[in-house]
Amino acid sequence: STLNPMADKGSQTxxxxxxxxxxxxxxxxxxxxxxxxxxxxxxxxxKGQTGLSVAFDLPTQTGYDPDSDLARGxxxxxxxxxxxxxxxxxxxxxxxxxxxxTAMTINATAMWLLSLYQTVAEEQGATPDQLQGTTQNDxxxxxxxxxxxxxxxxxxxxxxxxxxxxxxxxxxxxxxxxICSYHxxxxxxxxVQEIAYAMSTAIxxxxxxxxxxQVPADRFGEVVARISFFVNAGVRFxxxxxxxxxxxxxxxxxxxxxxxVTDPKQRRFxxxxxxxxxxxTEAQPENNVQRIVLEMLAxxxxxxxxxxxxxxxxxxxxxxLPRPWxxxxxxxxxxxLAFESDLxxxxxxxxxxxxxxxxxxxLVEASREEIDRVQAMGGAVAAVESGYMKxxxxxxxxxxxxxxxxxxxxxxxxxxxxxxxxxxxxSDLETAIMTVDAAVEADQIxxxxxxxxxxxxxxxDAALSALRDAAKTDENLMAAxxxxxxVGVTTGEWAGALREVFGEYRAPTGVAGVVGxxxxxxxLAKVRQAVKExxxxxxxxxxxxxxxxxxxxxxxxxxxxxxxxxxCGFEVIYQGIRLTPAQIVAAAIxxxxxxxxxxxxxxxxxxLVPDVVKGLQDAGLDxxxxxxxxxxxxxxxxxxxxxxxxxxxxxxxYDATTIMAKILDQIRSAQGL
Numbered sequence: 241s242t243l244n245p246m247a248d249k250g251s252q253t254x255x256x257x258x259x260x261x262x263x264x265x266x267x268x269x270x271x272x273x274x275x276x277x278x279x280x281x282x283x284x285x286x287k288g289q290t291g292l293s294v295a296f297d298l299p300t301q302t303g304y305d306p307d308s309d310l311a312r313g314x315x316x317x318x319x320x321x322x323x324x325x326x327x328x329x330x331x332x333x334x335x336x337x338x339x340x341x342t343a344m345t346i347n348a349t350a351m352w353l354l355s356l357y358q359t360v361a362e363e364q365g366a367t368p369d370q371l372q373g374t375t376q377n378d379x380x381x382x383x384x385x386x387x388x389x390x391x392x393x394x395x396x397x398x399x400x401x402x403x404x405x406x407x408x409x410x411x412x413x414x415x416x417x418x419i420c421s422y423h424x425x426x427x428x429x430x431x432v433q434e435i436a437y438a439m440s441t442a443i444x445x446x447x448x449x450x451x452x453x454q455v456p457a458d459r460f461g462e463v464v465a466r467i468s469f470f471v472n473a474g475v476r477f478x479x480x481x482x483x484x485x486x487x488x489x490x491x492x493x494x495x496x497x498x499x500x501v502t503d504p505k506q507r508r509f510x511x512x513x514x515x516x517x518x519x520x521t522e523a524q525p526e527n528n529v530q531r532i533v534l535e536m537l538a539x540x541x542x543x544x545x546x547x548x549x550x551x552x553x554x555x556x557x558x559x560x561l562p563r564p565w566x567x568x569x570x571x572x573x574x575x576x577l578a579f580e581s582d583l584x585x586x587x588x589x590x591x592x593x594x595x596x597x598x599x600x601x602x603l604v605e606a607s608r609e610e611i612d613r614v615q616a617m618g619g620a621v622a623a624v625e626s627g628y629m630k631x632x633x634x635x636x637x638x639x640x641x642x643x644x645x646x647x648x649x650x651x652x653x654x655x656x657x658x659x660x661x662x663x664x665x666x667s668d669l670e671t672a673i674m675t676v677d678a679a680v681e682a683d684q685i686x687x688x689x690x691x692x693x694x695x696x697x698x699x700x701d702a703a704l705s706a707l708r709d710a711a712k713t714d715e716n717l718m719a720a721x722x723x724x725x726x727v728g729v730t731t732g733e734w735a736g737a738l739r740e741v742f743g744e745y746r747a748p749t750g751v752a753g754v755v756g757x758x759x760x761x762x763x764l765a766k767v768r769q770a771v772k773e774x775x776x777x778x779x780x781x782x783x784x785x786x787x788x789x790x791x792x793x794x795x796x797x798x799x800x801x802x803x804x805x806x807x808c809g810f811e812v813i814y815q816g817i818r819l820t821p822a823q824i825v826a827a828a829i830x831x832x833x834x835x836x837x838x839x840x841x842x843x844x845x846x847x848l849v850p851d852v853v854k855g856l857q858d859a860g861l862d863x864x865x866x867x868x869x870x871x872x873x874x875x876x877x878x879x880x881x882x883x884x885x886x887x888x889x890x891x892x893x894y895d896a897t898t899i900m901a902k903i904l905d906q907i908r909s910a911q912g913l
């Protein structure tokens with residue numbers, strides 16, 4: 241018998257095509273502790289996730305131990321703390337690393353985390369040639385957008401080069417670098433800038449590996465074959481899909497023409513993606529679900545430019561940390577597309593489309609011009625050090641914001657269609673996001689003290705001394721790093737040893753010379769006049785200090801506030817990222833400012849903001865209001881206001897000119913005007 245009663249009546253549908261294998265499905269995850277994160281990973285894998293994507297906390301990313309002063313408020317917040325080999329063992333307990341594909345979002349300390357990962361894998365019985373995965377390891381975009389850099393560009397490129405050479409020879413299935421255009425788009429990049437700056441980074445890395453002499457010329461194709469990319473996909477999904485096709489074309493050209501790679505398989509453009517978290521809104525956050533779906537289509541619809549791995553943000557990320565249920569929803573979105581739809585049954589559905597071909601050609605041509613411009617400056621590193629790339633991104637971001645504020649670009653629920661029913665998903669805001677237990681930091685501090693007491697500290701001192709000595713030569717640093725991992729060196733000690741040799745770096749802010757709004761509209765002109773009058777009453781210009789306390793390097797918001805404040809006539813003091821509360825207070829005193837504006841997106845606002853408020857009060861600066869911006873839940877905002885903060889701004893406050901007017905009101909009130 242047949243399950244289809246119409247089968248004998250000539251109405252059968254055509255035979256189905258066999259499906260391509262789906263992309264790797266990941267969830268970017270990690271929080272609180274290695275033990276808690278391990279539970280989350282095992283649960284996610286049981287739900288059908290096919291790869292792991294590890295989020296590390298900011299102290300781990302920037303090379304500090306949990307008990308460092310700079311780690312205050314940041315431990316376990318945006319990811320998992322991994323301070324030593326014991327934590328890496330706990331993180332992957334019961335997860336066979338010889339069979340797993342693991343992506344690690346780690347950059348300045350990537351060599352260290354790979355050393356810990358390899359050591360744990362070997363303890364599990366795996367051999368290095370079995371390991372599959374990716375270390376992000378793209379330091380150039382850290383200088384431009386994400387801010388977790390540690391060392392200057394030269395030594396940083398040396399660490400990347402050593403890792404590439406080591407993995408090609410020892411861990412051949414590993415992607416040693418994930419060149420990231422994702423964060424460039426979040427920092428303001430247009431599609432052309434995203435393509436051009438990612439390609440310029442790739443050129444810098446490949447040239448450095450080639451020139452190091454660590455890989456024979458006849459094996460250089462193996463290096464190219466292990467270079468992967470990590471891209472962004474915004475809601476303009478047709479243009480974003482064309483961007484991916486342009487990436488494929490340019491990478492094929494570049495690797496053939498510049499590096500002479502003749503094997504087409506080695507020239508394949510391999511990329512993973514997280515769709516755009518920047519475009520997610522706090523206002524009507526339920527709309528973020530359809531944004532995520534549309535953005536995923538940009539990187540899956542075109543077979544010839546399809547992602548190898550996809551991770552989706554959760555609908556509520558503009559509110560705070562997503563819960564496991566929220567992450568499951570995002571995983572299920574991927575699974576429905578891959579397993580229920582017929583997408584994977586077809587060849588490239590855009591092949592031969594004149595509209596798509598024309599848009600791709602336009603992007604390719606404009607990207608080539610920008611790549612050539614960067615190369616003429618001396619390449620990506622020179623374009624970072626001169627501030628050129630950063631200034632271009634800040635300028636593009638300012639332009640994007642201006643379009644949204646003017647209503648020229650519609651964001652549903654934010655600047656149009658704002659009338660809404662009550663959202664049942666947000667009926668209890670306290671449970672609509674995940675919060676990290678305040679005891680996590682104290683637990684981690686106690687834990688690392690016990691770790692240091694229980695190891696062979698003579699062996700640790702010897703390994704760190706060998707690492708410092710090797711760093712002063714051109715020796716590949718992976719061997720010395722592995723030796724450190726095996727004897728129990730901590731993340732802060734490894735990074736500290738290299739800081740001693742390489743020094744530290746502060747990247748250009750990109751704020752100088754950028755005009756946020758070319759022509760002042762009525763609102764901006766009104767605020768500008770009020771700022772001018774207030775300055776005259778105070779006997780000089782109104783001075784605003786924009787500060788980034790803690791280890792949070794996502795500086796895009798702070799930069800845009802600094803640009804708009806200057807457009808409004810404020811004198812702006814912005815010293816960049818990674819400042820302690822004490823340094824911010826000292827700057828406020830030295831610059832004699834009228835207001836301090838703090839930007840925090842990492843969740844450390846409850847620890848760091850009160851420190852700044854108290855520091856100003858202790859210095860007698862009761863007339864200097866503190867305002868705060870960031871991803872701050874309502875309950876936290878209320879508590880900050882009770883601690884003496886003058887105003888709190890969150891992503892729903894998208895109009896920067898209105899923010900400036902409110903800041904000026906606070907200054908006038910504090911000054912008794």
